[in-house]
Amino acid sequence: MWRDTTPLPTFPKLQENLVTDVTIVGAGITGITTAYLLAKEGYKVTLIEAGMILNGTTGHTTAKITSQHGLIYNELLQHFGHEKARLYYEANEEALRFIRSVVTEMEIDCQLSEENAYIYLQAEDEKEQKKMEDEFDAYKQLSIPGVWHDRLTIPVPAVCGISLPNQARFHPLQYLKKLTEELVSLGVQIYEKTTAANLEENEDHVKVFLENSDRHITSKYVVSASHFPFHDPRLYFARMHAERSYAIAIEPETSYEGDMYISIDTPERSLRSVQYGDKNLLIVGGENHKTGQGISTHEHYEKLLTFAGEHFGVKKVYFRWSAQDLITIDKVPFIGPIGGAYNRVFVGTGYGKWGMTTGTVAGRLLTDLIMKRSNPYAELYDPGRFKADPSIKNAIKENLNVVKELITGKVDLSHPKLGDLGTDEGSVVWHEGKRAGAYKDPEGKVHLVDRTCTHLGCEVEWNSGERSWDCPCHGSRYSYDGTVMEGPASEPLKKLDA
Numbered sequence: 001m002w003r004d005t006t007p008l009p010t011f012p013k014l015q016e017n018l019v020t021d022v023t024i025v026g027a028g029i030t031g032i033t034t035a036y037l038l039a040k041e042g043y044k045v046t047l048i049e050a051g052m053i054l055n056g057t058t059g060h061t062t063a064k065i066t067s068q069h070g071l072i073y074n075e076l077l078q079h080f081g082h083e084k085a086r087l088y089y090e091a092n093e094e095a096l097r098f099i100r101s102v103v104t105e106m107e108i109d110c111q112l113s114e115e116n117a118y119i120y121l122q123a124e125d126e127k128e129q130k131k132m133e134d135e136f137d138a139y140k141q142l143s144i145p146g147v148w149h150d151r152l153t154i155p156v157p158a159v160c161g162i163s164l165p166n167q168a169r170f171h172p173l174q175y176l177k178k179l180t181e182e183l184v185s186l187g188v189q190i191y192e193k194t195t196a197a198n199l200e201e202n203e204d205h206v207k208v209f210l211e212n213s214d215r216h217i218t219s220k221y222v223v224s225a226s227h228f229p230f231h232d233p234r235l236y237f238a239r240m241h242a243e244r245s246y247a248i249a250i251e252p253e254t255s256y257e258g259d260m261y262i263s264i265d266t267p268e269r270s271l272r273s274v275q276y277g278d279k280n281l282l283i284v285g286g287e288n289h290k291t292g293q294g295i296s297t298h299e300h301y302e303k304l305l306t307f308a309g310e311h312f313g314v315k316k317v318y319f320r321w322s323a324q325d326l327i328t329i330d331k332v333p334f335i336g337p338i339g340g341a342y343n344r345v346f347v348g349t350g351y352g353k354w355g356m357t358t359g360t361v362a363g364r365l366l367t368d369l370i371m372k373r374s375n376p377y378a379e380l381y382d383p384g385r386f387k388a389d390p391s392i393k394n395a396i397k398e399n400l401n402v403v404k405e406l407i408t409g410k411v412d413l414s415h416p417k418l419g420d421l422g423t424d425e426g427s428v429v430w431h432e433g434k435r436a437g438a439y440k441d442p443e444g445k446v447h448l449v450d451r452t453c454t455h456l457g458c459e460v461e462w463n464s465g466e467r468s469w470d471c472p473c474h475g476s477r478y479s480y481d482g483t484v485m486e487g488p489a490s491e492p493l494k495k496l497d498a
């Protein structure tokens with residue numbers, strides 16, 4: 001939706017070897033914010049993007065800018081203690097202030113508007129109610145200025161809620177487009193359709209090698225801002241999982257009063273408004289599921305539409321979209337040195353669907369790390385942190401889920417034959433006595449792929465809404481013809497003869 005309403009500049013593909021101070025891989029909120037801050041400090045920065053800038057998760061967010069990240073503070077308090085839980089809040093509040101100050105200084109017209117953020121409970125449930133009460137108690141202990149509500153003023157089922165004042169929402173691409181224009185005037189070299197394949201670190205520099213090319217970029221530092229790290233020396237795939245979410249932007253029958261809401265119980269529902277021309281649209285989000293493990297995409301949209309119709313009335317549906325974000329096993333993002341044997345490579349990932357503030361935290365923190373300045377949040381976000389609880393428990397749970405998917409994918413036998421496939425339809429099919437992934441395009445051409453994920457061998461599943469093959473294990477996504485769309489996989493699915 002955001003791209004449809006914002007024409008963006010385009011950039012060439014990198015065709016030569018380059019030498020620069022810092023190479024940033026990935027042009028979402030993390031890459032662009034980091035490039036902006038480093039360029040302002042006088043660094044020569046090169047930003048490369050595999051596709052088009054701002055077409056990753058940042059182009060498909062709901063763009064609430066808030067320190068209220070669902071139910072988080074009680075968990076942080078329990079597992080990290082008072083100091084770190086408070087630091088988490090402060091880091092995100094600082095990011096919000098940073099965005100505000102950039103918008104004011106650069107006079108960016110991006111619909112930035114101050115609102116209250118709410119978490120709320122949809123249905124009576126003793127266990128969930130207790131979680132809300134514990135969360136509010138954590139707010140009090142951490143001096144977070146939340147307010148308890150026994151009822152909400154919006155027309156959705158709600159038992160109680162907690163609001164956090166002075167939060168915000170904006171149009172993320174209008175904001176980041178202006179930052180990108182600023183990058184160009186600061187001399188940042190930006191390249192699209194330029195994919196980092198791997199890297200090699202030497203004593204005083206790092207070489208980033210490009211995919212399908214013998215080109216490379218040599219720099220003093222590299223930042224992986226590629227959502228899932230394009231290089232994985234620390235088994236990030238085993239410490240994060242990918243979750244898809246869906247959103248629709250509708251013109252409601254009843255006017256929506258504003259403020260931003262997200263439920264804590266399932267099915268998750270998220271609400272915010274957005275100005276589109278002279279219309280005040282309502283964005284309804286939710287229907288989260290682990291990538292590759294959901295029902296059909298259309299059903300998710302239908303459920304959101306039914307919810308919107310029941311509670312707000314739907315005059316017209318303007319946009320619908322889905323995207324995925326990465327969630328770490330202890331819910332705290334990974335921002336800092338990428339790990340392994342690398343000293344000059346940094347990463348920002350695992351934002352748990354709160355990347356507007358966290359991507360901004362990452363830009364500031366990674367700039368400080370590269371400049372060897374101290375930063376109060378470095379330890380909190382350090383990807384090398386180790387906490388026995390909940391990380392280990394969640395890691396075991398996640399990896400058991402991976403094992404289950406690995407086995408399910410290999411033994412599931414209920415599939416149609418290739419000839420039964422309709423036009424513009426994809427499915428796992430029986431083909432020459434074996435299972436294969438098939439998609440028949442609108443021209444009737446069949447694209448057949450081996451479903452074995454090139455990351456670690458799980459079986460990918462068809463995503464009918466996005467026409468992609470999604471891996472249920474660690475969230476890799478491939479287009480209908482097997483081309484990689486999202487990592488950790490870096491190699492395409494093997495093509496088969498139809």
Ligand SMILES: Cc1cc2nc3c(=O)[nH]c(=O)nc-3n(C[C@H](O)[C@H](O)[C@H](O)COP(=O)(O)OP(=O)(O)OC[C@H]3O[C@@H](n4cnc5c(N)ncnc54)[C@H](O)[C@@H]3O)c2cc1C
Nearest residue numbers: 026028029030050056057058061062063064196354355356
């Ligand atoms: C449906 C949904 C709603 C959300 N709502 C909110 C919200 O209300 N508030 C909030 O704070 N957060 C929200 N989030 C989360 C937020 O949008 C993300 O956390 C954030 O956009 C991630 O930004 P990023 O820069 O890390 O990644 P991206 O925006 O995905 O950028 C990474 C870029 O790297 C590129 N890339 C990948 N691999 C390579 C490679 N090898 N070489 C070169 N380039 C590469 C990709 O093409 C991509 O453009 C939401 C997420 C979803 C899915």
Ligand code: FES
Nearest residue numbers: 453455456471474
């Ligand atoms: S993403 Fe890891 S096996 Fe597919």
